[in-house]
Amino acid sequence: MAEVETKRKKSFYKENVPLLMQGNEACALGALAAGCRFFAGYPITPSTEIAEILSRLLPRVGGKFIQMEDEIASIAAIIGASIAGAKAMTSTSGPGYSLMQENLGYAYMAEVPCVIVNVMRGGPSTGLPTKVAQGDVMQSKWGTHGDYFPIVIVPSSVKECFDYTVKAFSLSEEYRIPVTVLSDEVLGHMREIVKLPSQEELNIVTVPKPYEPPEWYKHFEITPDFRSPMASFGEGYRFHLTGLTHDEYGFPTASKTEIVRKLEKLRLKTMRHLDELTDVRVEMMDDAHIMIFAYGSTARAARQAIRMARKRRFKVGLIQPRIIWPFPDQIVREYLERVDLVIVPELNQGQIIREVKRLRYRHVKIIGLNRFDGELITPQQILDKLKEERH
């Protein structure tokens, strides 16, 4: 009996038990819970823990782990695995994410579901490998060349790292699109107490399989909601996949109508479902005159700052988008009408503030609070900024 107990302890996924874990660990466990069975990666600080954990756990559930020769190969391998029918993920940080951009574009074009966890660190270039930043927000939107509409998730706590990795898999499968999870160095290495949900509580979506006979099958069929079923290699549907602009069967085309149809599909499959792709946490905005727009680990400081400010009778609220691309235009615009001051704290020199300014309503004052010295923004800093503006 004792032996059974020790063997049971090896089980890595414990439901509804408080566990102390890192953000990176939560990402790895979230991936496993979502059904990820393939991971290809390349060591890079501060995302390496995800690879280490999955290299240990994946073979236990029948999955595959491979350490590739670089990040380009890592994302190529996960796209290949996804095409062959496995849910696949890679993790990286800034420099690796830059290397991945080419094949990320391939995944958008060929409509391959996969998940990329980018644990952000200071940049540009090698930058600050062990320090936090939020400099990849615009890169995750505009990184690869050409026209495309990505889905990017920004978690802000260890629990959210878990939940939103699961959600990233669901979204990528549902929309057949690569989904980026923008974690950051602090979030990745911070330990918090997390209770993992049971498998039934997770809402896992898997891309539907086609039901038509192979000769009728179109891999890129344009359906009314722009989400098409997907067959995998080896299932009898012998299709062609290419990064060239292609028709519904996947064959390269230069026909004007086909090109427009394809690129419109890429746009509409995310932009038609904006309501489903809006995930914003709104806090204390009912009576607020001041809005703090924060995401990722900065949102944690903002939340504390709001509590401090409310004690001093400032009417402040928080908008925290968890899905940052597509940008939650609707909700932000709605709240911009009600406030007269917006503070956008960011760990960069002003990236997402441009999006908020784009939606500026009348003469709302929008100011940024930027820190890029490798440290977090503190609640006191936000409070000071607020006092300075409301002086």
Next chain:
Amino acid sequence: MVEQVSNVTHKYLRPKKTFPNVWCPGCGIGIAMGALIRAIDSLNFNKDDVSVVSGIGCTARIPVYLDFNTLHTTHGRAIAFATGVKLANPKLHVIVISGDGDLLAIGGNHFIHAARRNIDITCILVNNYIYGMTGGQYSPTTPFAKNASTAPYGMIEQSFDPSDLAKSSGATYVARGTVYHASQLSRLISQAISHNGFSFVEVISNCHTQYGRLNREGSAVKMIQWQKEYAVPASAAARMTREELEGKFVTGKLHEVFRPEYVSEYQKIIDKFNEEEEENRQLQES
């Protein structure tokens, strides 16, 4: 007409694609593609169990015509994609077909690492000594002193020997064929596909449109017949001295060893855990 075009090759061509194919008249890539098809046909594989992966370039246009699970990827990354396909679905026979610029220049890193890893992928390199699709720039295999559109005063870099590179990187099957020796080529390819481990076949081909024009090597036929003159079978080469082999290339099977293959080694780890779990379950039941 349908009965007339009913060669062995046509069984494996996609009916939805329009022919003739995209390559210049007389291009050896078509011959290499025919050899690949006959090799797969001789092995009697189910079409669903074959996956052909390619990168970018003239050669990389092959998969679109083939009625298999085909993947046309980004420049140089074909092997990395193929690694993912093979690992996720080990049932598939994964064949990478690639050109010299694609595989050895931009994809050189993936090539040597896949060979080192000894993953069960068959890699076919159609070597025409030049970048054909972009207009005749020099490639890693362009011989010394030959001309290319970006080497107008002659190539001053040294070139790769792809087969030697594959062998020293750890490929467990290495062969070289030419498009002139088409039936030998399909034999070599089928050997490579049945080999368990990373197998590499270099196919000497002709690019008369770019390489031939810039170096005054004549028409397609002339270039293909040149291969006949300069090819030395592996058995004959063993008896020849280094001086005699100067300027020639050896064809046939060059290297074959057996080493643990990556996917099956990984499967062993998974099986170990499965057994452990089974034991665990039995313990719990008892």
Next chain:
Amino acid sequence: MADTEKVEVKKKWKKRSDPVVIYKKWCKACFICVEMCPQKVFDTDRDGYPVVTRGLDCTQCSICWLHCPEFAITSSEK
């Protein structure tokens, strides 16, 4: 038994004028078949496309259809 059958088949194609068929729609007139045929079975027509003119000389060596990059040649024996 098998041998006599073979002989019969051989006679059959000997009689026919076209031991190989060229699918002109796919042909790009690259001359590989014309120049590589050891028996010189092909000639070119006015547009430069190969035509079988000395079909009786054909030995079914398969060089032409093995080397046709366009898959435009089919041996009628196969």
